[in-house]
Amino acid sequence: MFWRKLKLFWWNHWVKIVVVAWVVFIFWIPVAALRSIDSYQRSYMVAWLSTMGLQATISAVIFVVLYAWVLQGGLQKLKKRQVKSEGVNIHWKDVIGMEAAKMEARELVELIQDRARIKKIGGNIIRGMLMMGPPGCGKTYLAKAVATEAGIPFISMSGSEFVEVFVGVGASRVRQLFQKARRLAYAEGGCIVFLDEIDAVGRKRVFSAFGGTEETNSTQNQLLAEMDGLKEKDENVIVIGATNAAEDTLDEALLRPGRFDRKIFVDRPDLEEREALFHYYLSKIKFDESIDVARFARKAVRKSPADIANITKEAALIATRSKQDKVLAQHLSEAMERIDLGLKKNRKVSEKEMQITAYHETGHVIVTYLMHPTDDVFKASIIPRGPAGGVTYSLPKEDEMFRNRDWFVAQICVLIAGYVAEKVKFGVTSSGVSSDFQHAMRLAHYMVWSLGMGKTESLGDYTSIPADQLSGSVKDKLNAETHEIIQSCMRQVEDLLKKEHVIFDRFAQELIEKKELDYDEIEAIFKEYGKSNPRVASKYVPKGGPNK
Amino acid sequence: MRSFLAGAFFVSGCGPDYTYPANTVPQSIQDICLKENNLAVKARVAGKTVGALLSINDLLDAKGQIPRAVHEKMGQVMQAVTRVALSTDLAIDFCEVIVRDRKYLNELVILRSLDDTKRANADAIGIEESINRTVFRQGKYRPVGRGNGNFILKEVKLEDFLAEQIAQRVRLGFARESREDAEETSSRFVLIEGSFDASHGERVFRFSTLSLQEENPHKTMLDIFHTASGVLKDYGFTDYGAIEIQDYLNRQKLTLDKETVLNYQAKRITDQEILDRYLTESQSVRDAFKLFGVSPSATEAAAEKN
Numbered sequence: 145m146f147w148r149k150l151k152l153f154w155w156n157h158w159v160k161i162v163v164v165a166w167v168v169f170i171f172w173i174p175v176a177a178l179r180s181i182d183s184y185q186r187s188y189m190v191a192w193l194s195t196m197g198l199q200a201t202i203s204a205v206i207f208v209v210l211y212a213w214v215l216q217g218g219l220q221k222l223k224k225r226q227v228k229s230e231g232v233n234i235h236w237k238d239v240i241g242m243e244a245a246k247m248e249a250r251e252l253v254e255l256i257q258d259r260a261r262i263k264k265i266g267g268n269i270i271r272g273m274l275m276m277g278p279p280g281c282g283k284t285y286l287a288k289a290v291a292t293e294a295g296i297p298f299i300s301m302s303g304s305e306f307v308e309v310f311v312g313v314g315a316s317r318v319r320q321l322f323q324k325a326r327r328l329a330y331a332e333g334g335c336i337v338f339l340d341e342i343d344a345v346g347r348k349r350v351f352s353a354f355g356g357t358e359e360t361n362s363t364q365n366q367l368l369a370e371m372d373g374l375k376e377k378d379e380n381v382i383v384i385g386a387t388n389a390a391e392d393t394l395d396e397a398l399l400r401p402g403r404f405d406r407k408i409f410v411d412r413p414d415l416e417e418r419e420a421l422f423h424y425y426l427s428k429i430k431f432d433e434s435i436d437v438a439r440f441a442r443k444a445v446r447k448s449p450a451d452i453a454n455i456t457k458e459a460a461l462i463a464t465r466s467k468q469d470k471v472l473a474q475h476l477s478e479a480m481e482r483i484d485l486g487l488k489k490n491r492k493v494s495e496k497e498m499q500i501t502a503y504h505e506t507g508h509v510i511v512t513y514l515m516h517p518t519d520d521v522f523k524a525s526i527i528p529r530g531p532a533g534g535v536t537y538s539l540p541k542e543d544e545m546f547r548n549r550d551w552f553v554a555q556i557c558v559l560i561a562g563y564v565a566e567k568v569k570f571g572v573t574s575s576g577v578s579s580d581f582q583h584a585m586r587l588a589h590y591m592v593w594s595l596g597m598g599k600t601e602s603l604g605d606y607t608s609i610p611a612d613q614l615s616g617s618v619k620d621k622l623n624a625e626t627h628e629i630i631q632s633c634m635r636q637v638e639d640l641l642k643k644e645h646v647i648f649d650r651f652a653q654e655l656i657e658k659k660e661l662d663y664d665e666i667e668a669i670f671k672e673y674g675k676s677n678p679r680v681a682s683k684y685v686p687k688g689g690p691n692k
Numbered sequence: 693m694r695s696f697l698a699g700a701f702f703v704s705g706c707g708p709d710y711t712y713p714a715n716t717v718p719q720s721i722q723d724i725c726l727k728e729n730n731l732a733v734k735a736r737v738a739g740k741t742v743g744a745l746l747s748i749n750d751l752l753d754a755k756g757q758i759p760r761a762v763h764e765k766m767g768q769v770m771q772a773v774t775r776v777a778l779s780t781d782l783a784i785d786f787c788e789v790i791v792r793d794r795k796y797l798n799e800l801v802i803l804r805s806l807d808d809t810k811r812a813n814a815d816a817i818g819i820e821e822s823i824n825r826t827v828f829r830q831g832k833y834r835p836v837g838r839g840n841g842n843f844i845l846k847e848v849k850l851e852d853f854l855a856e857q858i859a860q861r862v863r864l865g866f867a868r869e870s871r872e873d874a875e876e877t878s879s880r881f882v883l884i885e886g887s888f889d890a891s892h893g894e895r896v897f898r899f900s901t902l903s904l905q906e907e908n909p910h911k912t913m914l915d916i917f918h919t920a921s922g923v924l925k926d927y928g929f930t931d932y933g934a935i936e937i938q939d940y941l942n943r944q945k946l947t948l949d950k951e952t953v954l955n956y957q958a959k960r961i962t963d964q965e966i967l968d969r970y971l972t973e974s975q976s977v978r979d980a981f982k983l984f985g986v987s988p989s990a991t992e993a994a995a996e997k998n
Binding site for chain 1: 709710711712775778779813814
């Protein structure tokens with residue numbers, strides 16, 4: 145009976161017994177070890193162990209203090225980016241172009257100023273505005289104009305400033321930022337928080353199956369919570385975000401109404417805006433009044449305001465180096481080429497190479513000039529730049545949203561014109577055609593496989609179907625059509641160059657002689673042979689005519 | 693739980709019990725040496741000094757050097773003496789190990805302060821300083837009674853230990869300098885003896901030196917004084933009246949009272965001021981003969997050469 149009771153006791157309490165035995169055991173080990181050594185060594189060791197505890201405590205305290213300090217921003221405390229509206233001093237008149245964006249921004253300012261009236265009506269006050277668009281198009285500039293016109297403080301921070309190696313720092317900075325903004329809003333009646341490159345913290349959140357999340361998630365969560373908090377506390381803090389990332393890369397929660405209520409697309413400037421921008425930036429430097437600004441605006445297609453500012457700055461530097469007291473047209477031209485094409489190389493080129501390059505570039509020039517629906521040749525050069533032996537610098541009349549089959553065909557013709565020119569003139573071709581062929585093949589493939597522009601008009605985007613699900617016959621058909629486009633273009637170009645062999649030889653000789661031909665010179669040669677530019681609009685004819 | 697922890701610490705010996713009670717100290721040393729190192733030693737306690745005697749057959753090898761094996765035994769005995777001295781309730785200040793040669797009556801004595809051992813254990817002093825603080829003495833002994841295992845342990849006083857240590861430091865320091873300057877003809881050769889004299893109620897540290905080939909005799913005086921001052925400062929020893937340094941060959945004597953030494957330690961007085969104020973003419977060379985047991989003719993010849 146006793147053994148049975150003992151067993152029962154064991155079954156009921158074996159966990160406790162084992163734990164107690166283990167505790168006694170692990171306490172006994174050091175006790176036994178200490179007992180086996182001399183009293184002095186024992187005392188020394190106990191004293192040393194006690195100091196270890198002290199050291200560990202001090203280390204722990206230091207770590208906790210440092211960690212708390214880092215969480216509060218640490219060395220990288222929130223930078224004092226607060227700017228008073230009068231300090232920004234950028235008005236609507238200083239914002240060139242982007243009329244649509246400006247209109248939205250104006251409305252936002254009115255809403256900020258008429259806050260009381262909106263509340264009275266019962267309308268919702270705008271909490272945030274998201275500006276999207278390519279870099280250098282004036283998003284920050286527009287935000288500053290909003291701050292100036294609204295007459296309230298402006299705090300600017302970049303999204304990357306929230307990203308740190310320490311966990312929790314990003315969220316902590318968001319808290320600090322909004323705390324500061326709220327205080328300013330309380331004191332000054334409102335505050336604009338401008339978050340540049342918001343995609344750094346605003347990307348779609350990633351949720352791990354194991355429960356872990358990325359650090360940017362917590363930063364973004366904090367941002368969302370703070371923006372919601374603004375709504376609850378009814379403070380006049382407006383968040384303006386700017387990004388050049390696509391809208392679909394941003395988290396949906398960030399884009400929903402109540403956070404970024406307004407979305408403004410700040411696009412690259414159009415022709416008129418570019419002209420205005422050239423006038424604006426040139427007005428800040430000394431320049432020749434006779435410069436045909438319209439032509440440079442035309443040349444600066446797809447350029448952002450920042451690019452245009454850069455061009456005028458570079459032109460001023462070139463003028464200074466040329467010991468001129470003002471910027472001339474040639475300086476602007478050189479600045480654009482330097483930025484777009486790179487610096488010229490002083491590489492020695494053999495006579496034969498020069499001839500091949502000249503005829504190759506001439507092929508591009510003639511086909512562009514006579515066949516391309518939108519592009520104009522602004523320069524042809526056989527001076528090496530970068531890896532290229534020569535260059536034909538052509539630009540479209542204007543950015544177009546859509547391109548038709550003619551454009552693609554013309555583009556392919558232009559690209560393979562260098563090859564055809566070499567073949568027509570010399571009977572053999574060089575390795576200089578590889579890049580042209582790459583682009584041409586890619587375009588032809590795109591036309592057939594994705595745009596349904598093949599000869600048999602095989603409709604559909606075949607690239608959206610996995611390659612292994614396409615039958616061999618479909619692939620063969622599409623590839624044959626791609627090949628046919630290239631062949632057809634080749635025949636067209638060959639016919640054209642043979643037909644225009646006089647102009648062809650003339651251009652090549654001019655290039656060999658002068659090394660470079662500009663827009664006016666190119667126009668003049670074509671005019672000499674009775675060929676007028678099919679794309680020229682009267683507004684953009686250079687002052688004094690093309691022969692000037 | 694608290695009472696359990698308290699009990700555990702008490703059981704582990706954190707309480708006031710000592711591994712080697714006062715009445716078992718000599719026997720414990722002997723037991724440890726025998727059990728752990730297989731060495732038969734005789735241990736004694738004299739006042740605050742504990743010592744052990746190890747008798748061996750050959751203290752010196754054919755070259756007159758102490759063999760490595762003897763060094764090791766010496767270390768083992770010193771370790772046992774120190775271990776017991778550290779873990780006893782008997783008040784011990786010094787540990788001494790005497791190694792005697794049974795045949796040639798040579799002996800080697802190692803003397804060490806227990807506080808220095810504690811300092812070394814706690815890394816308060818480095819290995820080199822720890823060696824500098826250990827006094828090594830070599831000489832002949834006279835057998836006591838029958839058999840070689842008997843010896844009389846004299847209690848070591850701190851002032852005597854310091855005097856010996858200072859003299860040894862000066863000796864080793866000059867020997868080191870001589871090795872470094874071996875190629876130079878002006879290298880120094882110094883004989884030095886140190887003692888603490890309390891016979892006339894004055895309590896004076898006396899250092900007597902014979903310094904040969906000395907281009908700058910003042911430097912030797914200052915070097916000895918610097919060493920003495922440094923050691924006394926390190927040990928915080930102030931129970932003395934003066935320091936007296938005599939260079940017999942160069943006929944100079946430096947006598948500094950305690951106040952001056954303390955002022956020097958506090959950097960209130962410079963080397964030059966010490967020389968200007970306290971350097972006097974010493975006794976003649978002949979007075980030093982007895983002290984060092986050097987042949988008068990050889991020493992006088994050297995003095996004349998200088």
